[in-house]
Amino acid sequence: MAGRILGDGWRVRNCGRKTIGHRATLHDSDGVAHFGGVETCGSVWVCPVCAAKITEGRRSEIDAVLSAHREAGGVAYMATLTLPHYAFQACAPLRSAVSTGWRKVKSGKAWIEARERCGWMGDIRALEVTHGKNGWHPHLHVLLFFEPWATKDDAYGLAGWIFDRWRAAIERMGLGRCSVDAFAFEPVNLDQGAADYVAKWGAALELTKAHTKRSKNGRTPFQILADHIGDRSPSDARLFREYATAFKGTRHLTWSRDLRRRYALPDAPEDETLAKADQSKETHRVTIDRDVFDAVVAKRLTADVLVAFETGGLDGVTALLTQHAIPWSLFEAPGLNRCPVPVITGPAPGQCPGSARGDPPGQAPWPGCRRNPGLSPPRTEPREVHNVH
Numbered sequence: 001m002a003g004r005i006l007g008d009g010w011r012v013r014n015c016g017r018k019t020i021g022h023r024a025t026l027h028d029s030d031g032v033a034h035f036g037g038v039e040t041c042g043s044v045w046v047c048p049v050c051a052a053k054i055t056e057g058r059r060s061e062i063d064a065v066l067s068a069h070r071e072a073g074g075v076a077y078m079a080t081l082t083l084p085h086y087a088f089q090a091c092a093p094l095r096s097a098v099s100t101g102w103r104k105v106k107s108g109k110a111w112i113e114a115r116e117r118c119g120w121m122g123d124i125r126a127l128e129v130t131h132g133k134n135g136w137h138p139h140l141h142v143l144l145f146f147e148p149w150a151t152k153d154d155a156y157g158l159a160g161w162i163f164d165r166w167r168a169a170i171e172r173m174g175l176g177r178c179s180v181d182a183f184a185f186e187p188v189n190l191d192q193g194a195a196d197y198v199a200k201w202g203a204a205l206e207l208t209k210a211h212t213k214r215s216k217n218g219r220t221p222f223q224i225l226a227d228h229i230g231d232r233s234p235s236d237a238r239l240f241r242e243y244a245t246a247f248k249g250t251r252h253l254t255w256s257r258d259l260r261r262r263y264a265l266p267d268a269p270e271d272e273t274l275a276k277a278d279q280s281k282e283t284h285r286v287t288i289d290r291d292v293f294d295a296v297v298a299k300r301l302t303a304d305v306l307v308a309f310e311t312g313g314l315d316g317v318t319a320l321l322t323q324h325a326i327p328w329s330l331f332e333a334p335g336l337n338r339c340p341v342p343v344i345t346g347p348a349p350g351q352c353p354g355s356a357r358g359d360p361p362g363q364a365p366w367p368g369c370r371r372n373p374g375l376s377p378p379r380t381e382p383r384e385v386h387n388v389h
Contacts, residue, residue, distance in 0.1 A: 002225055002240070012043055015039060015040055015047050019037055019039075022290050024038050026284075026288060027285060042271045042272030045250070075150060083097060086135055091243055091247075100169070104165070104166075105165045119147035122262065123143060126141040126142075128140070128141060144158070145259065280336075285314075286342050292345060301324060308320040329346065330345075
């Protein structure tokens with residue numbers, strides 16, 4: 001749906017809808033089905049499917065640094081920074097103001113002196129946004145790490161300094177005076193997550209998944225998208241387009257320099273790499289020929305196929321195809337891990353998959369063909385052909 005709202009020029013339009021090569025693969029990771037061998041957009045902002053994979057990968061990274069920080073005897077706090085916003089204001093300028101405001105906080109000699117005095121050793125910043133009666137509400141969640149010797153007074157002293165600096169930066173941009181009541185600064189329990197508001201998610205979850213969960217104060221972008229799917233509201237489509245344009249190319253998470261190096265963590269993978277990370281050989285369960293997959297996409301059944309596989313396995317998928325008049329045939333061939341897996345294809349009567357394309361033979365023969373009985377000619381003795389790749 002995001003692709004249809006945004007139109008051509010956005011990679012999300014083809015995300016999960018076009019195969020890379022002749023076939024798609026169907027995977028099962030702990031009972032959750034997903035496709036492989038298809039194009040991915042790698043967008044944490046506009047694609048709910050990619051966002052779920054990317055934020056899970058980022059959460060694991062933050063969990064790792066929190067664990068290392070705990071073992072080193074350090075402490076951490078979560079800060080939330082916002083700014084005045086009104087219904088008439090556009091999303092892009094507000095998003096830019098939030099990023100600029102944080103950059104102003106962490107610049108100059110004053111920042112260097114304050115951080116050294118209070119034992120700051122690094123931070124991870126997450127950019128989020130909701131929309132409500134007062135318009136767009138971009139804000140920051142910042143996870144701040146302190147040296148083992150830093151006291152509670154040191155941490156709260158830096159928090160006060162950060163807020164004063166933030167408020168001054170926002171005022172200089174002509175956006176009004178920030179209220180201290182909207183500023184949050186809470187200790188993170190490195191064993192159990194954070195206190196109060198953060199405790200529900202844990203520090204890593206709060207930092208990475210805030211824009212994907214439901215919000216009590218306004219709607220997250222994915223709530224706007226879901227509401228549009230439900231009622232096809234033109235205003236929700238317009239809001240989602242405005243948001244997508246404003247956040248395109250913006251980093252969701254930003255780590256301070258040297259924080260990874262201090263705890264010997266590897267460089268961060270790209271979002272698109274994380275979006276493809278769960279397409280492993282070990283989770284491959286079914287192969288779907290491109291013709292059948294294209295028919296599934298044309299009938300807008302990609303999500304239905306995943307649900308059918310999660311609840312009914314292979315029989316659930318073939319039953320769904322029959323229900324929606326998509327011809328299919330069933331074979332078996334080596335999968336990505338070289339173990340036999342079912343292959344759903346849609347050949348012409350009497351033809352086996354790959355024979356029309358002249359694909360090279362594989363190492364193992366295809367067993368007999370089973371066709372959709374409601375849509376195919378009467379069954380004849382199967383013809384043995386070789387596996388194709």
